Amino acid sequence: MSPIHDQSYRRYAGTRAKLGSAWTVIAGTGIRTLLARKWFLAVLLAAYIPFIARTIHIYVVTMYPTAGQVLPVDAKMFMQFVEQQGFFIFLVTVFVGAGLIAADRRANALQIYLSKPLLRMEYIGGKLAILGTFLVFVTVVPGLLLILLQVAFAGNLEFLKANLHVIPAVVLASLARVVVASVTMLALSSLSKSTRYVSILYAGVIFFTEAIYGVMRVITGSSRVAWISITANLENVTDVMFRQPPRYDAPVIVSVLVLLGLLVVSISVLERRVRGVEVVS
Amino acid sequence: MAEFSVQLDKVSVSYGTNAALSDVTVAFPKGAVGLLGPNGAGKSTMLKSLLGFIPPSSGTLSVLGLNVAERPLEVRAKLGYMPENDGHIPGMNAVTFVAYCGQLAGLPKADAMQRAHEVLYYVGLDEARYRNVEEYSTGMKQRIKLAQALVHDPDLLFLDEPTNGMDPQGREEMLELIRDLAHNKGIDLILSSHLLPDVDYTCDHVVVLNKGAVAASGSIDSLKGDAGRMFEVRVKGAPAPFIAALTAAGMECLETDEDVMRVIVRGAAAVQGEDQRRICELARQSGAQVRHLRASVSTLEEVFDRAVDAP
Numbered sequence: 001m002s003p004i005h006d007q008s009y010r011r012y013a014g015t016r017a018k019l020g021s022a023w024t025v026i027a028g029t030g031i032r033t034l035l036a037r038k039w040f041l042a043v044l045l046a047a048y049i050p051f052i053a054r055t056i057h058i059y060v061v062t063m064y065p066t067a068g069q070v071l072p073v074d075a076k077m078f079m080q081f082v083e084q085q086g087f088f089i090f091l092v093t094v095f096v097g098a099g100l101i102a103a104d105r106r107a108n109a110l111q112i113y114l115s116k117p118l119l120r121m122e123y124i125g126g127k128l129a130i131l132g133t134f135l136v137f138v139t140v141v142p143g144l145l146l147i148l149l150q151v152a153f154a155g156n157l158e159f160l161k162a163n164l165h166v167i168p169a170v171v172l173a174s175l176a177r178v179v180v181a182s183v184t185m186l187a188l189s190s191l192s193k194s195t196r197y198v199s200i201l202y203a204g205v206i207f208f209t210e211a212i213y214g215v216m217r218v219i220t221g222s223s224r225v226a227w228i229s230i231t232a233n234l235e236n237v238t239d240v241m242f243r244q245p246p247r248y249d250a251p252v253i254v255s256v257l258v259l260l261g262l263l264v265v266s267i268s269v270l271e272r273r274v275r276g277v278e279v280v281s
Numbered sequence: 282m283a284e285f286s287v288q289l290d291k292v293s294v295s296y297g298t299n300a301a302l303s304d305v306t307v308a309f310p311k312g313a314v315g316l317l318g319p320n321g322a323g324k325s326t327m328l329k330s331l332l333g334f335i336p337p338s339s340g341t342l343s344v345l346g347l348n349v350a351e352r353p354l355e356v357r358a359k360l361g362y363m364p365e366n367d368g369h370i371p372g373m374n375a376v377t378f379v380a381y382c383g384q385l386a387g388l389p390k391a392d393a394m395q396r397a398h399e400v401l402y403y404v405g406l407d408e409a410r411y412r413n414v415e416e417y418s419t420g421m422k423q424r425i426k427l428a429q430a431l432v433h434d435p436d437l438l439f440l441d442e443p444t445n446g447m448d449p450q451g452r453e454e455m456l457e458l459i460r461d462l463a464h465n466k467g468i469d470l471i472l473s474s475h476l477l478p479d480v481d482y483t484c485d486h487v488v489v490l491n492k493g494a495v496a497a498s499g500s501i502d503s504l505k506g507d508a509g510r511m512f513e514v515r516v517k518g519a520p521a522p523f524i525a526a527l528t529a530a531g532m533e534c535l536e537t538d539e540d541v542m543r544v545i546v547r548g549a550a551a552v553q554g555e556d557q558r559r560i561c562e563l564a565r566q567s568g569a570q571v572r573h574l575r576a577s578v579s580t581l582e583e584v585f586d587r588a589v590d591a592p
Contacts, residue, residue, distance in 0.1 A: 276334030
């Protein structure tokens with residue numbers, strides 16, 4: 001038996017990255033792969049339509065202050081913008097997040113990933129970074145840009161001085177949505193090998209909790225049960241961040257605890273599901 | 282420099298109440314080592330424990346002198362793993378996939394891409410490197426799994442059933458690659474397989490697992506030697522009395538395919554021709570006529586059978 005291949009294998013003598021940086025490879029590759037898809041770029045651009053509308057709004061109010069009597073530029077406006085982006089958070093989360101782990105599980109890729117020098121947390125971190133980056137791009141980035149544009153159009157810092165809390169509020173309210181959406185979606189993605197099923201599951205979790213809350217509100221005649229809905233919990237927390245009167249009777253601390261509980265459950269699911277081997281009991 | 286590539290010290294691994302490995306203590310010497318065993322013997326479990334996928338319930342595993350439990354990342358940086366099941370990163374062509382694996386293992390992007398081209402050429406996928414891995418045939422998938430395991434130039438390779446599903450020519454080529462890696466490229470490897478000819482062709486040493494325990498281990502040559510002196514015998518007449526006579530004389534009849542039986546003579550090496558004379562004498566006493574008597578070479582299959590059948 002003679003070898004038919006040119007035996008060209010040679011040893012590698014080059015440099016190697018420090019251990020612990022593999023998550024950046026996962027994140028970078030994932031982000032580049034998604035940006036190469038035209039339909040996804042279209043979704044990202046569409047996510048900036050509200051930003052453009054708000055920019056015009058701010059410009060008009062700055063140029064014609066009387067317009068502010070109808071559509072004021074205040075902390076509430078920025079809060080509404082953050083909440084409006086919820087629709088695009090949902091779209092991006094479903095498009096990007098559903099397949100992040102599900103596709104790897106379908107292709108048996110976890111055993112490939114985890115046979116390399118990376119921890120499970122690095123794998124999860126890399127996948128979270130992919131989704132998180134795009135969600136930050138459609139929430140935190142336009143939110144902060146709007147604040148900058150307000151200052152630029154006004155030519156002074158009067159609004160900012162009077163509403164300094166808006167900057168951390170925009171960042172924190174956006175990040176709360178980013179973290180809840182990405183961690184929840186990643187956990188759901190680890191539960192199945194079907195991207196489509198994960199998408200439906202995520203939509204179900206969001207809309208089902210909202211629907212249950214709607215029914216319970218009608219039955220009890222009170223919004224004290226708003227903690228049932230993930231969206232309502234985020235809105236409840238957002239009201240506090242923007243120093244707005246609460247729109248629900250549910251205590252904010254309960255909403256915070258529910259969201260934290262959701263994160264803990266999701267992380268626990270990820271810890272159990274992201275493994276190099278599937279052990280069938 | 283460690284004498285052994287892999288060492289297990291009193292390692293036990295369980296899936297729930299089922300013990301996959303029971304108090305296993307074994308050392309894999311450097312070079313090419315075959316990990317043999319019937320299905321369910323614990324071969325894949327052992328490899329996955331060495332990779333850190335499955336933590337042992339007790340015992341210590343070390344790879345290239347590093348404790349797997351304490352330094353899993355450093356262990357995996359020196360390892361290449363070719364899994365038994367098909368696996369790839371979805372949506373990538375072969376060269377992107379292999380380069381990505383190189384980057385995951387710490388290679389800079391440019392180096393990873395260069396290495397990807399090289400190893401794909403080495404495993405015979407150079408012309409298919411721009412095709413999506415999902416479109417590959419079974420044999421090509423085996424090759425790409427080897428390529429991703431090699432891209433970062435590991436010191437030790439774990440190959441789990443590398444010839445599964447391959448056609449005869451593909452299997453021959455894969456075995457050539459494995460043999461070349463172990464004997465010419467200086468890469469230690471552990472080849473887990475239930476195909477004895479694969480191990481016999483590529484490996485120098487073997488560890489035989491059975492029911493989660495080590496049934497035999499050592500160099501293939503020495504294990505074959507331990508099998509005793511073997512003879513192929515064909516007799517005319519009823520074989521039963523002859524077999525009984527051989528057994529009574531402390532010899533062993535391994536198989537009786539058609540009319541040929543294999544007789545193993547144990548103990549110290551006899552004077553040249555003494556074994557043959559004893560067999561002929563026993564045949565005469567039991568009324569059988571010897572029609573064929575030839576010294577035979579012990580095979581790995583016999584080593585395996587002996588190890589697995591041992592009480």
